[in-house]
Amino acid sequence: MITTAARLNSVHEYYFSQKLREIDALNKQGKNIINLGIGSPDMPPHPDVIKTLQEESTKPNVHGYQSYKGSPVLRNAFANWYQQWYKTNLDADTEILPLIGSKEGIMHICMTYLNDGDKVLVPNPGYPTYRSAIQLAGGICIDYELKEANNYYPDFDALEKNDLSKVKLMWVNYPQMPTGQPASIKLFEQLIAFGKKHNILICHDNPYSFILNDEPLSILSVEGAKDVALELNSLSKAQNMAGWRVGVLCGNKERISEVLRFKSNMDSGMFLPVQLAAAKALSLGKDWYESINAVYGKRREKVYELLDALHCDYSKNQSGMFMWAKIPAGFENGYALSDKVLYESNVFITPGGIFGNSGDNYIRISLCATEDKISEAIERVGN
Template sequence: MTTAKRLNGIGEYYFSQKLREIDELNKQGKNIINLGIGSPDLPPHPDVIKVLQDESAKPNVHAYQNYKGSPVLRKAFADWYSKWYGVELNVDTEILPLIGSKEGIMHICMTYLNEGDVVLAPNPGYPTYRSAAKLAGGTIKEYSLKESTNWFPDFEELEAFVREGNVKLMFVNYPQMPTGQLPTTELFEQLVAFAKKHNVLLVHDNPYSFILNNNPQSLLSVAGAKDVAIELNSLSKSQNMAGWRVGVLVGAKDRIDEVLRFKSNMDSGMFLPVQLAAAKALSLEQDWYDSVNKVYGERRSKVYELLDTLKCEYSKDQVGMFMWAKIPDDYKDCYAIADEVLYNSNVFITPGGIFGTEGERYIRISLCGSIERFEEAIRRISDV
């Protein structure tokens, strides 16, 4: 049996491979400290868990659900966007709940891309943008993000890609992963203007806007953005609900209807108690975000110490749940330092090269771990 041609050039997700290796090392007694993956280790708010428990006990909540999600959840997303982003959304037509925003990336690619359509993807950037576009038949062109330009796109480079032809879709992601770079209103305005000029669908992936950031922004807050842009968001990071798989796609009615044509043939609605618990999570006030960010702020201070131990360079202006840092010149590349730390100190950090060639002189460290784990990682690395 042979696999489909669409899988040619698509490897197993890096972290899927690496976790198996870490499992093997742990079986050998290595006790690896994993600082690579951004999986929140904190629980959701107790009230969110209580809603799930209470609703799950009811006898009438276990049936298939609406493909567009519960009206309660859509209303909660609309209120959330209005309160925190200043974006008004129609509850019935401009909101599509997702089983995690990662599935939304695939749904968007399958909805809009034909064989050979060009997709602009950030380098460095989330690898799923590239793999999902390729699986849908798209051709990837990576636009470079560099530290010297604050990890913002070079619009001259983007214009050059358009002149080469057939650009259909562009992925953007701010606060940016893996670099932690915040957006500016001016950047969002430039992106919307570029998309309008060239009839490009702009897909903004926005899961990190609340983490260590007091000014969450949505691309859709820019005037006219709904004409050319759609936005993905998620409760995985901001509400500590990664395993619950609750995301959302927001945008103009036509875009939501188009994606729903594909999505409705691929899955059904989420378990209703999960949706109702998610609605509760979206109603939480500022004190929730403050409490989460207090923990991440304390952890980030420890990661500064760890990066200093590794003699890396980094900016303290980053937001999100990772730290992005430039490696010392005496290492060949990011993989060399990551392997050295893994095999000599039993600590796993992420080589920046997995996010694209522009990341090959960088590493990424997750803030998802206790203070004690970071202190132990610092001790191990210092000892070596």
């Protein structure tokens, strides 16, 4: 009998992969499920981005293998973007590594730095892929709880009481997903000081900083951050390019070179027209971000109504394309509320428990649906 590798024993199929199959089966039964669970932008990229892809794809010399480090055009576009929006200087030749999606970058980092038994600090609640990538790489996840009372920031005093001698990485993500907690320079300064003190590589995942957020921030803008931090970013959210799979890893020359040693054995670069279209997307101005945030802002107002209909408690001080809310009394956990809404109202919302047990009493609702769809969800829940 052929068996799977032991490394798969520590991970399960991604929750949304499994749930989407169930939703598809319900739709085949005629249920017409309204999906408010997944953060996949339903709006298209800017027309000039699509035009660039179309025009570049017709050229005869763009279809071969590309540089493992990415096109200089894209790397320079990322450097300019970081300077314009984050006030952060990056060397396009040595401190920027384009990725086929930032989710892949999480795996690249874990495989580059973790040996069997190395420990990693993981946010709870937090993006499930951090945990999966750590375990697949042989690492051990050490949860650090994010509490609403502390604005979903790490409790550094509590962390200092632990034995951190075997901790090699720390995953952080602000604006935080799923809680929507915005970042602050003070927080980033604390993280960099903590990483330096304990020789821990701070890995910041930063895909949400332009969505309903007045002040985009990068951890690399903090003095000395490059000594101890890496940052992942993405065009999936703010540029509406989730399916294009364009991300980036930023950090000092040594870190980028180390990750490239792993990455260059995993893929052969990104299709050049996609890279050139991504560079066009990175050149978009303030009007673009204001236009998509105007849409998300109206949708968020409708989601407030939905959460009120569900009798949930929530903060209006959230960034990103989700709303995080505490479930009402009477439900065992977010899974129970999610299932009730799915099977009785034909609306899918995400149970907070998939992000860690600290999210058990919460749900998350995506803003990636039209106002009409959200209004229909409100009506269904009301009925």
